[in-house]
Amino acid sequence: MKDILAIKKAVSTLSEDEVKLYLIRILVQIGRVKEQSKLLEGPLEQQIAEPVASLLEYYTSLIELPAKRAFWDPTPDCTHVHILCGDSFTGSVKEALRGLGWIDTHKLVTMRENYAIGPLGELDTPVGRKLRSDWFLQNITENYNVSYDCEEEYTELLDNLEQISAQAKIIIWTSGNACEQTGLRLIAHLLGNRPNEIIVCDACAICEELFNRPDAYINYYHSGEIPSDKLREALLRINDGSRLTAVDIARLSQEWKEITRQSGVLRIWHEDTVLEVPADYYDSYLLEKLDSLQPPPGDDGFLKSARLVGEALGYCEQYVGDAYFEYRVRELIYSGVLEIKGIPTAMRFYSIRRRKG
Structure with a gap:
């Protein structure tokens, strides 16, 4: 055992x-x-x-x-603690810190959950965390499995924040999407009245400003898309970020409380606000993408679910994640809008088409 x-x-x-x-x-x-x-x-x-x-x-x-991985946890003698959303972004920041020779003094706290999706109601309570865990286990097949437990993720996050010493500068990385912006509000709520200097940096905005040209540009929709070599340059500019005042932290904390009073499972970033939208918000978008794609010949009009999800993910101007799109594809199957061939255990194992007749 x-x-x-x-x-x-x-x-x-x-x-x-x-x-x-x-x-x-x-x-x-x-x-x-x-x-x-x-x-x-x-x-x-x-x-x-x-x-x-x-x-x-x-x-x-x-x-x-x-x-x-514990090597990257906050330590009493570290000078900076970076708080980030997602393992992909964390991995790139680690490589960037190694390249700069900062790994001994700069430590990391990772928020591994996608806060754009799933219920967040009463996340400060065990009941709320249980509801979130149950929703993922019942609805999301990709990237999550039976070992997922919101309680464990939340406890680990609290433990890591508790380890941050008073003299360390805290850098919260965010960008223009609901996942990272919701994470920012959660962290502001959990940090409360900490004496640390707290800086907010937008990795996507920094890298777009540094590297985009009129003839060659990339619009990043979440920080995990940015390669480590570009992040090195962003790390060199952390002191240019926005410093949070006590008023800022109180405002962000209040916005977090408002989010947790909602009961929905999908959020987008709209006009500088984390906005809750209906669970089926992207259903028509998925169907439009399906109609625009050409199924392979000889497959009776069926298209791999992974192909549709990849297309939707590639053109969506919000960061939602492939797991949510795949969840909505299955809901369209259950509701009779789509037909299925295969087993919907994961998107690569089944194909779909518009229901005929």
Whole structure:
């Protein structure tokens, strides 16, 4: 049981890409064990020693991962603490900090949840966190699994914030989307009257200003899209960010409370406000994208769900995430608007088309 709990803790810290990488490596080694056992000419131990050793190495590296990640947690002697949304953005910031030689004095706190989706009502209470966990487990198949627990994520966030020493400068990274803007308001609420200097930086706006030209430009919709080399330049400009006053923090905290009094599961960033919209807000958009795509020949008009979700994600000017779009595709299937071929366990396993007749 102790091993199972350790494995669950380690796996819960992985991003989707990291999970895929570990799975690929493990399956390759299992395949080697299977093939070598068929061609067995000597003792079994000699034939499978190498792939078994690799599997043991993967196991060890996975179990040790939480300790490695703890290296980035706030420490009493750190000078800066960066608070960020998403594992992808965190990974890029880590690489940028390494490139600048700042890893000993700059530490990180990651908000791993997508605050643009899912219920946030009464998130300050165990009941509210249980409702959020249940909604994800019942509705979201991609990026979340049975190990997801909002209570664990929230407790870890509180623990990390508690570790920030009074002398450390706090940098909250945000950009123009509901996920990061909601996260900003949550952090302002949780920090309260801390004595630290608090600076808000918009990574997307900084990088667009630094690197966009009339003949070559990128509009970033969330910070996780920015590569680490560009983030190095953004990190060098953190002192140019907006410093939060006590009035600013109180205002953001109040806005967080207003968000948590709402009962919806989808939010967008509109006119400098986190705006709750109906759960089916993007349904017509998804159907328009489906009608504009050409299904592969010979498949009776069916299109891979992943193709539709990718198209919707690529052209959406809000950051919602592929998991929410896929959830809405399934809801359109359940309501009879779409037909399905395959099993809707994940978007790559089924195809869809407009219902005929």
